Amino acid sequence: MTEHSFKSPFLKDVAERGYIHQCTDFEALDNALQKEPVTAYIGFDATAPSLHVGNLIQIMWLRKLQQYGHKPLIIMGGATTRIGDPSGRDESRQLLSDEKIEENMRNLQKVFEKFLTFGDGPTDAKILNNYDWFKDISYIDLLRTYGPHFTINRMLTMDSVRQRLDREQPLTFLEFNYTILQSVDFLELYRREKCTLQLGGSEQWGNIINGADLVRRFTGAQAFGLTSTLITTADGKKMGKSMGGAVWLDEDFLPPFDFWQYWRNVDDRDVIRFLKLFTDIPVAEIEALPMAEGADINAAKTLLADTITQSTHGEDVLAEIHVAVLANFQGTSGDSVDGLPEKTLPRGMIQEGQVHVTDIFMASGFASSKGEARRLIKGGGARIQGETVQDTEALYPMSLFAEGPVKVSSGKKRHVALKLED
RNA sequence: GGAGGGAUGGCCGAGCGGUCAAAGGCAGCAGACUGUAAAUCUGCCGACGUACGUCUACGUAGGUUCGAAUCCUGCUCCCUCCA
Numbered sequence: 001m002t003e004h005s006f007k008s009p010f011l012k013d014v015a016e017r018g019y020i021h022q023c024t025d026f027e028a029l030d031n032a033l034q035k036e037p038v039t040a041y042i043g044f045d046a047t048a049p050s051l052h053v054g055n056l057i058q059i060m061w062l063r064k065l066q067q068y069g070h071k072p073l074i075i076m077g078g079a080t081t082r083i084g085d086p087s088g089r090d091e092s093r094q095l096l097s098d099e100k101i102e103e104n105m106r107n108l109q110k111v112f113e114k115f116l117t118f119g120d121g122p123t124d125a126k127i128l129n130n131y132d133w134f135k136d137i138s139y140i141d142l143l144r145t146y147g148p149h150f151t152i153n154r155m156l157t158m159d160s161v162r163q164r165l166d167r168e169q170p171l172t173f174l175e176f177n178y179t180i181l182q183s184v185d186f187l188e189l190y191r192r193e194k195c196t197l198q199l200g201g202s203e204q205w206g207n208i209i210n211g212a213d214l215v216r217r218f219t220g221a222q223a224f225g226l227t228s229t230l231i232t233t234a235d236g237k238k239m240g241k242s243m244g245g246a247v248w249l250d251e252d253f254l255p256p257f258d259f260w261q262y263w264r265n266v267d268d269r270d271v272i273r274f275l276k277l278f279t280d281i282p283v284a285e286i287e288a289l290p291m292a293e294g295a296d297i298n299a300a301k302t303l304l305a306d307t308i309t310q311s312t313h314g315e316d317v318l319a320e321i322h323v324a325v326l327a328n329f330q331g332t333s334g335d336s337v338d339g340l341p342e343k344t345l346p347r348g349m350i351q352e353g354q355v356h357v358t359d360i361f362m363a364s365g366f367a368s369s370k371g372e373a374r375r376l377i378k379g380g381g382a383r384i385q386g387e388t389v390q391d392t393e394a395l396y397p398m399s400l401f402a403e404g405p406v407k408v409s410s411g412k413k414r415h416v417a418l419k420l421e422d
Numbered sequence: 423g424g425a426g427g428g429a430u431g432g433c434c435g436a437g438c439g440g441u442c443a444a445a446g447g448c449a450g451c452a453g454a455c456u457g458u459a460a461a462u463c464u465g466c467c468g469a470c471g472u473a474c475g476u477c478u479a480c481g482u483a484g485g486u487u488c489g490a491a492u493c494c495u496g497c498u499c500c501c502u503c504c505a
Contacts, residue, residue, distance in 0.1 A: 234460085235460085261458075264458065264459095265458060265459070266459080267459060267460065268457095268459050268460065269459090269460080270459095271459090295456095295457045295459095296457095297457080297459075298457055298458080298459080301457095301458085301459080325458090328458095329458060366451090367451095369468085369469065369470085370469090370470075370471090371468085371469070371470075371471095371472095372451085372466095372467085374472070375451085375452080375465095375466055375467075376451075376452065376466090378452090378465090378466080378472095379451080379452040379453060379465065379466065380452070380453060380465095381451075381452040381453070382452090391472095392472060393472060410451080410452080411451080411452060411453085412452095412458070413458055
């Protein structure tokens, strides 16, 4: 079945935007989606305190689903995170403590609220925790109930398993069980929520079909699996690294200004693709964007950054960023700090009413040692209030902060509003 | 259980008694050119003292030596082959 023949609006749109990698049964799913609202889920393990751009495609998927009148479920991996998914990894995951997992799960939920509408309505999103149905199952029960439905023969053919074996990397028994838990999730959700569709990244294919199979074995019902393509940047890397860190969706982990910059600076070749994947802008509109020559594409990049930032961080935050961008890139007022990420200069760095330049750059997060700060200065990339710093040993008086936060820059693109510790 | 090989900076990977803070590559940072892009070119890329310097580092604990990432011994972990 080619992507052009979809009849359900959801599949049609999502296919056109380039989300789809594989499906257990395109035709049947397409029919189901036309007939009635479908309940679908994606599982998220709480391995980090925030989601990052790599997860964005999954979130967008749920969002689209909701927009087309279906019901999205989010499963927090309270149980599965304790096991560790081996899919797509060469090494075992570092196991997290229970407290850490709980904390991460609480943190993750914030992000979903930005993208989805929650509630009790028929198409309202809902968050569930798979720990709820695993915590009371005994080992014997689990083995007796589900064990007979999984053959080792089949499990050994799973990509995630085979890859480890082929590379002679260890795969622990713990990890080997991950797919069973994820499969039981699907069954449990089918029973509790009439959920018949599981979405996920392409590396989840194995886990997903095992789950769909389990649903069929226990209930006779057809459950669907649909996976997304692995999104890479034009230079072939996984998405999501910028300025030394991951591109987090949570403003507590990455300032929205930096988030905006990440999208503003994507490779030319990625703009159209990303607009389709990460915004709600109609495909026809995206394709009509003027980008014939050189700099024209910058408008499209701004649109991309604006749209995504607005959906993840909100209108108000975006407005602040625009002020900062105007000041720092369009050169209106060189030392405006509005909308820039804030950093704090600890009082302890002040000696006799003066601050050393190197301390200023360390406090700003642009250098992790005095030596690094000096190198930055020597390289000509260090600026304070727009003025290039020449002297690696310069001392600045406290009066520098008299008017409020000070703009500190590393290179042309990284700016920070440095304020004095209270 | 036996035999052999290995563990080097964020990663890959050379070095195999002094000239080693350790080649080279990747990643990262800054500069130039541009369009806040890509490609290219230049510089930087352990910490502290602004160069020369000092300290900490080549799995881990000791030892030999004027001197060790380099040699020896114990330990830990990994790999290969045999059983």
